Amino acid sequence: MDETDWLLLDELQRHAGLSNQVLAERAHISAPTCLRRIRRLREAGLIAAQVALLNEDAIASLQGHGLTAIAEVSLDHQGDEHLSTFEARAVADDAVMQCYRVTPGPDFILMIRVRDMPGYQALAQRLFTQDANVRNVKVFFSVQRGKFETRIPLNR
Known part of the structure; x- marks a missing residue:
């Protein structure tokens, strides 16, 4: 390089x-x-993909307002198998834009984008309610985004 x-x-x-x-x-x-x-x-794997970033506000004006939510998810059992099982379900869901396994505190932070509150309710049913291992979910709904950046700062 x-x-x-x-x-x-x-x-x-x-x-x-x-x-x-x-x-x-x-x-x-x-x-x-x-x-x-x-x-x-x-x-070399340094470029994972080349994509177009869509303007969320412009898309929302065409499809409905849309909701962005940040969810903290804690599991009852934190063994690697349990964590991996939940993570696989979360990343497979189209509404989950980002999924982070974190420590300390909750086990996961999810960035979620849904069309509306019924869309969020459906997601909550799929990911949080049907899984007996989900102990606690704390969700924050975004009212305004101050910054969104995909660029990784490169220290040369």
Whole structure:
């Protein structure tokens, strides 16, 4: 990894849709070299995916308001098998945007996005109520998002 690789990773985090030509210009390298470097970074597992981030507010205005919730989930039994079982169910649910196994405190923090309160109730039934191992759930509903960032700060 050299400075050019770090620069390419940073540019891709900011603007994944840039053409190879533009990326090459920004990195001061040729387009074929840029393509080879990006392919190598992808093969090394440093680039997991290239996606489009949608504007939640714009989507909500088309589909309904939408609810964002942060849930703290504590399990009765914290053995690795129990934790893994709950985690697998949570990550398989489309409404769960992010899932973190944490310590100390609750066992999991879930970032949830649903269309409306009935959508949340359905999710709660699927993930929290039907699992006898879920001891406690504390949910916070977002009223405003101050910041959302997907870019990882790269210390070069």
